[in-house]
Amino acid sequence: MSDNTVILKKPIQAHGDEVxxxxxREPNGDDVMTCGYPLQMHSDGSAVPIAGVVGKYISRLANIPASSVKTLSVTDFQNCMMVVLPFFTGAAESNPDPVNGD
Known part of the structure; x- marks a missing residue:
């Protein structure tokens, strides 16, 4: 299974199917221009995820409706976020383990 795949702990409905x-997929310039950056940077160098923006990326990059993202369990949302954020932090290349349902 791909490093960019999340096995959901709680299935969701998307496009009329159970998922x-x-x-x-990897984000592109259009995604960034449409969604913005998913992290809020602070003056001390720390960064905090912006849940609404992360949700937009989950929808676009996994090709599911925003309404389906809203039904993700908190654990599944967080696991998806851990796939999305490394695209923006440069950590995608250094994280060889897929996020899975275990």
Whole structure:
């Protein structure tokens, strides 16, 4: 399974089907221009995820409706976020383990 795949702990409905896994494509410039950056940077160098923006990326990159993202369990949302954020932090290349349902 791809490093960009999340096995959902709680299936969701998307496009009229039950979905148990989400596979994310890499974002492109259009995604960034449409969604913005998913992290709020602070003056001390720390960064905090912006849940609404992360949700937009989950929808776009996994090709599911925003309404389906809203039904993700908190654990599944967080696991998806851990796939999305490394695209913006440069950590995608250094994280070889896929996020899974275990």
């Amino acid at each position: 148990t896994t989400l596979t994310f």
